Amino acid sequence: MDILRTENVTMKFGGVTAVSNFNLKLQQGKITALIGPNGAGKTTAFNVLTGVYTPTIGKIYLKDADITGIRPDKITALGIARTFQNIRLFNDLSVLDNVLVGNHLHLKSNILDAALRLPKYNKEDKIIQDRSLELLNKVGLYDFKDEKASSLPYGMQRRLEIARALATDPGLLLLDEPAAGMNPKESYDLTSFILSIRDEYKLTIFMIEHHMQVVMDISDKIYVFDYGITIAEGTPNQIQNDKKVIEAYLGVEEDA
Amino acid sequence: MKNKNRILTIISLVVLAVILYYTNKGVDSYKLRILNLCAIYTILGVSMNLINGFTGQFSLGHAGFMAVGAYTTSLLIMPADIKVENFFLKPIISPLANIHLPFLPALIAGGLLAAGAAFLIGYPVLRLKGDYLAIATLGFSEIIRIIFTNTQSITNGSLGLKSIPNYTNLWWSFGLAAFTIIIIVSLIRSSYGRAFKAIREDEIAAESMGINLFKHKMWSFVIGAFFAGVGGGLLASLIGAIDPLMFRFFLTYNILLIIVLGGLGSITGTVIASFIVTIATEGLRFLDESINIGEYTIQGIPGLRMVVFSVLLMIVIIFFRNGLMGKKEFSWASLRNPFSKASKMGGK
Secondary structure: OEEEEEEEEEEEEOOEEEEEEEOOEEEOOOEEEEEOOOOOOHHHHHHHHOOOOOOOEEEEEEOOEEOOOOOHHHHHHOOEEEOOOOOOOOOOOEHHHHHHHHHHHHOOOOHHHHHOOOHHHHHHHHHHHHHHHHHHHHHOOHHHOOOEHHHOOHHHHHHHHHHHHHHOOOOEEEEEOOOOOOOHHHHHHHHHHHHHHHHHHOOEEEEEOOOHHHHHHHOOEEEEEEOOEEEEEEOHHHHHOOHHHHHHHHOOOOOO | OHHHHHHHHHHHHHHHHHHHHHHHHHOOHHHHHHHHHHHHHHHHHHHHHHHHHHOOOOOOOHHHHHHHHHHHHHHHHOOHHHHHHHOOOOOOOHHHHHOOOOHHHHHHHHHHHHHHHHHHHHHHHOOOOHHHHHHHHHHHHHHHHHHHHHOHHHHOHHHOEOOOOOOOOHHHHHHHHHHHHHHHHHHHOOHHHHHHHHHHHOHHHHHHOOOOHHHHHHHHHHHHHHHHHHHHHHHHHHHOOEOHHHHOHHHHHHHHHHHHHHOOOOHHHHHHHHHHHHHHHHHHHHHHOOEEEOOEEEOOOOOHHHHHHHHHHHHHHHHOOOOOOOOOOOOHHHHHOOOOHHHHHOOO
């Protein structure tokens, strides 16, 4: 079953078409990757899916509901969480607080309950704290819960960003270059981490990634972008042998 | 541990009450007035810090909210005959002339009206960011002042209000300051407070965490304005006379000075800074007057006090960007064990 699909999504900025006629289908429980050279429009596609931009043309459906043009916070509430290419943690907050913020959208108490510490709020807060600690435990950040987010090493910041996204309780997780700047050992760890959270939280994952090793290892399906145009889609095997993809990455072979 | 801290807090509140009781009796009225001002500036600083320091919205509308609160409270606590005395140019409009409320409901009404004004102005301006928000809120505060200057039959225009009953005393000012601190601290330590801080740190990330930016900014803005209105009401009843000129940008600047000096994002810092600034404003009064040293007389320059504060603010911004406390808070845990992690992170 498709958890998310787009119909001819096109995003134009003035005269520049960053994404054109993007038809995406994300299968429930599968890992899908989006690859392409720098500036191909991958992050723009992410921003369109998460509501940061409203597509110029086209529709986005989550399950069967039209979510085109809905605000980012509402889209998160509908079950799409994301991470960012350049990590965007709440740097001055503790690791635990970062994850707690991810729980805020589930809070039912209103602001008066919270300011006056009414039993209704206290009860909910306790549940949120426990959930967050458990999540930190699962992603291996429990020992750092009181550290400032900015004081964590790079790899752990990436992990915390994923944990924070998981706290919003998503069905679909969008990862924007999760392995960027990682060495082979770290990206190997990340690969198994992504697989483990997918199984643990029953996630569908859509990711942008440049590390071909990571992409080919874990993706069930790959989309390839070049200048905003989908030049290929298919299994890792098909993509590796696709002539257009090779041309986009390596250039056209000239006749001798 | 949590219970122990609560007991310590209650004990310190009781100690404060005992100290207030003896100060109320044993201190002359000039010093009492300074102490009252300290407490009122604490309320104003803490409420402005909620908006500027915790939610990261650079708002300069505080004088406007205070004006709304001050006028509302004053008009509600003034007896009918004093109102007649005040409004000799143009009589006050009819329902207002006879309404007379006790102090507390009048203060609450002032706070609510200020919050209402914040809601109306917040609707368009909270979509702006940074400098633009600062300019728009500053404009709002000036507009309020101009409106109050021109609504002769409601606010008595530029003549202002005089003989406002002096209800403000140490109990009211310190009591409400303690109440403000308790409410705002428990708010910023709650899930909503974490959302405010998340917005301060990174709006885009906060929105992708499912936080409705506009709604949360509005809450912070409205709550801050409520307490600014209450502070304005207390101030009006302390001084006994208000006019629109009192609520110029200078007033907002004073509060801004307090929260920057104390540390944007630290309630403890704001409390300390509001006492320092208020007492120093009085203490440095000699700078504005002529000074006699033996036979020599140094001519006083009115306004020299503010030069001192401006220099102080510059030094703070250049060398101690985070103010006195940065984002740190006082906590019982940090008192017990000053080098623990809790004290560094401002734990409970």
